Structures are given as structure tokens and as C-alpha cells.
Amino acid sequence: MKGAVARWARQAAGLAPGAATAVAGLLLTLVAGLAVLPVAAWPRGRRAVLRPFRTAAVKAARVDVRRLARFHDVRIAAVPGAGEDERALRYVAARWPVGLLGGVVLGCLVTGAGYGTFILYGWAITDVRHLWAVLMSSLAGLLLLFLAAQGVLGVAASEERMARHFLGPSHQHALERRIAQLATSRAEVMDAVHDERRRIERDLHDGVQQRLVALGMLIGRARRHRDPERAGELLLQAHEETRRALAELREVAWRVYPAVLDEAGLRAALESVVERSPLPVALTYEVGRPLPRQLETVVYFVVSEAVTNVVKHAGATRMEVRVTLAEKELSVTVTDDGSGGADPRGGGLTGLASRVAALDGRFGVHSPPGGPSVVTAELPCG
Structure with a gap:
């Protein structure tokens, strides 16, 4: 009203x-x-x-x-x-x-x-x-x-x-432009999917696979060792390596698709992103009704990737995440107090822009040198 x-x-x-x-x-x-x-x-x-x-x-x-x-x-x-x-x-x-x-x-x-x-x-x-x-x-x-x-x-x-x-534009011109937009967004989404697959493969190869190799070597050394005390130490190291490999495997699975998004909804998934962040994040979630699953997925990945980029590259001390629903448009804003200078054409931000464009949304990055940086996404949800 x-x-x-x-x-x-x-x-x-x-x-x-x-x-x-x-x-x-x-x-x-x-x-x-x-x-x-x-x-x-x-x-x-x-x-x-x-x-x-x-x-x-x-x-x-x-x-x-x-x-x-x-x-x-x-x-x-x-x-x-x-x-x-x-x-x-x-x-x-x-x-x-x-x-x-x-x-x-x-x-x-x-x-x-x-x-x-x-x-x-x-x-x-x-x-x-x-x-x-x-x-x-x-x-x-x-x-x-x-x-x-x-x-x-x-x-x-x-x-x-x-x-x-x-x-x-005329009806024909609007249809032609819409077809061109759909073709472009489809190609961008495919590129984003391929980039995501390459990142998963890199995470598995450089992280989980290396730990599993180390785990196999530790178990092999424990089996060959004749000293029971030393073999026990090696098995203890193997157990610790197993725990780390499981943690990294969960991290990779979380990046692919968070199970909490299906189990508890978008708000719980965003709260988990906030809890996992090493920097303090203030979350404001003002959505009064359920959202389509595709929309929730895009919002989650926008927030998750933006928070990850800030932690890795921005040199920030705090962040603010706002998700608000106004009439028929969902607005997502991620703000940090870092040094700024983020490149909107970077791989991660380009992938997010493609995800947002696939839902007819608008994606923007405002990051002047010296900060603050603001990542925004506006998604229709009629």
C-alpha cells in the first residue's frame, strides 16, 4: 500500500x-x-x-x-x-x-x-x-x-x-532484439558453466586429489613400518588428512550447489555464507514471500561469489549484504569498505553477470579506486 x-x-x-x-x-x-x-x-x-x-x-x-x-x-x-x-x-x-x-x-x-x-x-x-x-x-x-x-x-x-x-521499438524490432539478447545470454551462461566446471576440476585436482594421494602414502608407510608406535603416528596423521580431505570435499560440493538452499531456503543459505566468511558481514533480508527456485539460486551465487571476491581481493574489514523485495523486483546489494578497483570484466563477476542476465536481470559493479565497492543485481520476480 x-x-x-x-x-x-x-x-x-x-x-x-x-x-x-x-x-x-x-x-x-x-x-x-x-x-x-x-x-x-x-x-x-x-x-x-x-x-x-x-x-x-x-x-x-x-x-x-x-x-x-x-x-x-x-x-x-x-x-x-x-x-x-x-x-x-x-x-x-x-x-x-x-x-x-x-x-x-x-x-x-x-x-x-x-x-x-x-x-x-x-x-x-x-x-x-x-x-x-x-x-x-x-x-x-x-x-x-x-x-x-x-x-x-x-x-x-x-x-x-x-x-x-x-x-x-516496433513489435518486430523488439522481437529481433529479444532473440539477440537470448542468444547472447545463452552463450554467456554456457561460458559461465564451463568456467565453473574448470574451477571445480582445479579445486579437486589441487586440493582433494593431493590430499587423497598423501593419505594413500601415509597408509602405505604405516603398513610397511615395523614399529607399532611409529605406525600409530602415521595412522593418526592419515586420520587427520582424511578429515581435511572431507572438509575440502564439502567445500567443493558447497560451491557446486548448497544443500541448505533446498532444505531451509534462501535466507538460511545466505546466513551460512555470512557465518563462513572470515570477515564480519551484516545481512539484511527483507523478502516477505517465497521466491522461485531459479531466482533463489542466482541470488545465492551472486552473494556467495561477491563475498568470496571481497575476502580474497578487496582488503576490506567488513561487508554489508542487502536482499530486498519491492513490488515485482528483487534487489541484491553487496557493499564493502575495501580498496576498490574491482574489474567488472573479471572471470567471477562476468559469470555472475551472465547468471543475472539469464533471468532478464541487471547486474552492476561500482568500484572506484579507494572504495567502497558495490555489487548490485536487480532481478524481476513477478
């Missing part, structure tokens, strides 16, 4: 700059129409006259796209290149009525709020003689306020549809 109210408030606040850009668009449309009238029958003349207006329309459209992203949470994937100025000019010429309507709705909103609450403050600023008139005015104001509040949503939806229609 709180999120819906905040979103409505942002949309209402965006009506004022929307009305201002609509007035500018109306003036641009009128001036362009008057300028093109003398050369309306001459195609080359029309193009020459409209060229500066198209450039201005592109700038105006970009300003309005930023406004939609800031106040309406609408992000238009504009199609640059040929035809951008033509689409922008059409958008500016067609949008101004909706923008002016937004200004009218905003005025009605303020007027309705003023009249609707007049009964609360009217006694202090005027001499009220007819109570029934005040009550009727307040009721009418509240009705206007309600209609204007609904109008905010209607104008916001109309502006989104209009921007997507004029500035966004």
Missing part, C-alpha cells in the same frame, strides 16, 4: 513538468506548421524547413523520456538511428494534448484538496454563516479530489502508451 501511494505521488509530481514540456511542444508544433506552409508542396523544401524543428523535437523527446523514467518508472528503449528525428517530431506533435490534460488534472487536484479541506480551516479565515454551504463545498471538493486522483493514473498510463508507440 505504501509503495502504491508513493508511486502515485511521484506520478502526480510529474504532471507539472509534463505540462511545461507540453506547452513547449505545442509552441514547437505551431511554429513548425506555420514555417512549412509556404513549402508544403515541395518535398525537399519541407525537409529543409523541418530539419531544425526535428533536432529540437529529438531533444524535447529525450527530456520527456527522462521525466517518464524519473516520475513514472517508465523506461523507453528508444530506437536510435535513421528515423529518430521523425518519430520524435510526431511524438511532440501528438503528446501536447495529454500533457496539457495532465496540467488540468493537477489543477483539479489542488482545487479539490483546497475545497475538500475547507471545513477544517475555513473558520479561521472567513466568517462562515451557512454551515450547509461549507459542507456541500467540502463534499464537492472531495469528489473533485477523487476524480483528479484517478485522472493522475489515467494521464500517466496514456503518456506511457504514447511514448512507447512513437518512440519505442
